[in-house]
Amino acid sequence: ISGPIIIALLDSGNDVHCRSFLDVFIGVAAVFVFIIFPLIPELQFRTPLVSTDFEDSDLIRTFYLVIFIMLATTYMYFQCTSAIRVLFSDETISRSKILSRALVGSITRDERDFKQAAIFKVNRMMGNAYKLHQQDRPIGSTNTHDLALLNYNKISGKTEPAADFYGIWKSFFNKDLSRKEGIWIQSRVWAGMISQLLFTVVVVVIFGYIFSSLIDLYERTFFGEQICNASFDVANCTAPGFNGINPGFIACTEVILEGSECNSSPVELGVLEALCEFIPLNPLTNQTVCDSTRVFSFEEIFATVTGENIQQGDCQAQVTVCFTYAFDDNVQRAACVLGINPSVLFLPYRFEGPMCKNISLISDVLDSKPIFFRQAEELFNDLSDTILPDRWMLEFAAIVGLIVGVIVGLSIFVHYLPSTVYTILKFR
Numbered sequence: 073i074s075g076p077i078i079i080a081l082l083d084s085g086n087d088v089h090c091r092s093f094l095d096v097f098i099g100v101a102a103v104f105v106f107i108i109f110p111l112i113p114e115l116q117f118r119t120p121l122v123s124t125d126f127e128d129s130d131l132i133r134t135f136y137l138v139i140f141i142m143l144a145t146t147y148m149y150f151q152c153t154s155a156i157r158v159l160f161s162d163e164t165i166s167r168s169k170i171l172s173r174a175l176v177g178s179i180t181r182d183e184r185d186f187k188q189a190a191i192f193k194v195n196r197m198m199g200n201a202y203k204l205h206q207q208d209r210p211i212g213s214t215n216t217h218d219l220a221l222l223n224y225n226k227i228s229g230k231t232e233p234a235a236d237f238y239g240i241w242k243s244f245f246n247k248d249l250s251r252k253e254g255i256w257i258q259s260r261v262w263a264g265m266i267s268q269l270l271f272t273v274v275v276v277v278i279f280g281y282i283f284s285s286l287i288d289l290y291e292r293t294f295f296g297e298q299i300c301n302a303s304f305d306v307a308n309c310t311a312p313g314f315n316g317i318n319p320g321f322i323a324c325t326e327v328i329l330e331g332s333e334c335n336s337s338p339v340e341l342g343v344l345e346a347l348c349e350f351i352p353l354n355p356l357t358n359q360t361v362c363d364s365t366r367v368f369s370f371e372e373i374f375a376t377v378t379g380e381n382i383q384q385g386d387c388q389a390q391v392t393v394c395f396t397y398a399f400d401d402n403v404q405r406a407a408c409v410l411g412i413n414p415s416v417l418f419l420p421y422r423f424e425g426p427m428c429k430n431i432s433l434i435s436d437v438l439d440s441k442p443i444f445f446r447q448a449e450e451l452f453n454d455l456s457d458t459i460l461p462d463r464w465m466l467e468f469a470a471i472v473g474l475i476v477g478v479i480v481g482l483s484i485f486v487h488y489l490p491s492t493v494y495t496i497l498k499f500r
Contacts, residue, residue, distance in 0.1 A: 078102070078106055081098060081099070081101075081102035081106070082099060082102045082103065082106065082107075082147055083099065084096075084098040084099040084102065085097075085098065085099035085100075085150075085151055085154045085155075086099060086147075086150045086151065086154060092158070093155065093158055095154075096151055096154050096155045096158065099147070099150075099151045099154070100148070100151050103144055103147045103148055103151065107140050107143050107144040107147065108140075108144055110136075110140065111137060111140055111141075156171075182250070182256055185247065185250035185251050185254075185256075186250070186254055186256070188251045188252075189250060189251055189252055189253060189254030190254065192251065192252045193254065201220075203223075204219075204220040204223045204224055205219065205220045205223075207219075207223050208222075208223065234494055234497040234498055235493070235494070235497065236490075237487070237490045240489065240490040240493045240494065241486075241489070241490065244257075244489065244493075249493065253497070255493055255496055255497075257489065257492075257493075261488070261489065261492055264488060265485055265488045265489065268481065268484055268485050268488065269481070269482075269485050271481070272477070272478065272481025272482065272484075272485065275477065275481070276474055276477055276478055276481070279473075279474065279477070280470075280474055283466075283470035283473075283474070284470075287463060287466045287467060287470065290463075290466065291463055300329060300330070300331040300334040300370070300373050301329075301330040301331055301376075302327060302328065302329050302330075302334070302373060302374070302375035302376070302391050302408075303327070303328045303375055303376045303377075303378050304324045304326065304327040304328065304375050304376075304377065304378065304389075304408070304410070305324075305326060305377075305378050305379055306324075306377055306379060306431055306433050306434065307379070308324050308325045308326045308327075309322045309323065309324035309325075309410075309433055310322065310323050310324075310352075310433075311323075311433055311436060311437050312350050317440055318436065318437045318440045319420060320411055320412065320420025320421040320422075320437060320440075320441065320445070321350070321392065321409055321410060321411035321412045321420055321421075321437070322389065322409075322410050322411055322433065322434070322437060323350050323351060323352050323407075323408070323409050323410075324352070324407070324408055324410060325352045325407045326405060327375060327391075327394060327405070327406045327407065327408040327410075328403065328404070328405060328406075329394065329396070329403070329404040329405075329406055330402060330403050330404075331402055334368070334402075334404060347392065347393050347409050347412075348360065348362035348367070349362070350409055351367070351393065351394075351395055351407055351408070351409055352407040353407075366395055366396050366397075367393055367394070367395045368393065368394055368396070369392065369393050369414050370390075370391040370392065370393070370394070370414070371414065371415045372390075372415075373390070373391045374388040374389065374390050374391065374424065375388060375389050375390075375391050375408070375410055376388050377389070377425075377427075377428075377431060377434075382427060382431075386425050386426060386427035386428075387423065387424070387425035387426075387427045387428040387431055387434060388423070388424050388425050389410035389411050389422065389423050389424075389434070390410065390411060390412065390413055390422035390423075390424075391408055391410055392408070392409045392410060392411065392412040392413075392414050393408065393409050393414070394406040394407065394408035394409075395407045395408075411423060411437065419445075419448070420445065421437065421438060421441045421445055423437070423438060
């Protein structure tokens, strides 16, 4: 309900035929009340009809600030021109080139251009008719009607090429498009062009943000630091075996998990069914954890072995699944299966570090690794090094894609007007 009222008040006085200071005063007052006052915290107000008080984030407030300043500047310019039109008569404005350009409305300018185009067309038509009567005229001949028909037959198949891309833009900027061709670019054409330009800007900004987020996610996933720090004492671990052969993992209690993201991925049902019997029993209840909802899986999280004569990073085991049974802020104690990559073909024997061979439990597990697992691990590491692109490669591809998008969007924008005008000229 308030929208039409506000627009009507803001538009008061915005008329080329305005002859009342009251209309201008109402329009200026509406600009101050509805546009300028909301920018001043001390002057904000709230009524059932309209409110100038809003509480949003800094980004939204900045957006409103820019929009309101642009609106206030535009409306004040129109109100000032309306006030000046009230002070001067139409004769005074028409005699001054400066006042005419500043105060005459677009409708009046368009009408003037159309009249000039009509005069230009009529003059050209009269000139062409005169040429038909005078071209190849015999000396002393006075009757030129037959000669005009003959000359017309000679040039009846003559055509004039329509202006090309650059010619149309040139005629647009030097006003020949309206003053000679009589072509008026309608508002909906301008609306389409501006919409295309704004759409291009919005799409580029959105996709730029998406590309940046995806590249950051990619880097965090494959090359970033762990968001969950895990550690365990090998004295609390066992190595399950089948017929004396270890399948490539260990089961540990008292695994320490530190970080807010240590329980963000609930374990998949298939992984839980395959590994729950190897997860140590719940130390608090001495019961199996196969039916628990506090079992989580992990991706690319390595737990560090702790103990005497073992330094940070000397030996690490990939965390597969864990059951957490004790919480203290962001520190958790868990029973875990370590050594299997749950996201890459369930690949076992995931132990890394120069000191792993010196830890008897882990060394026994690694010694039982079959030769085809060694070959698969080497192949996987080689593929990871050769296939996974660096960050600069992704950024380069994203930048090229955005640049191509900008070029395509701008190309559509600059070809919209020439295409419309060219179609009109071809119909003529």
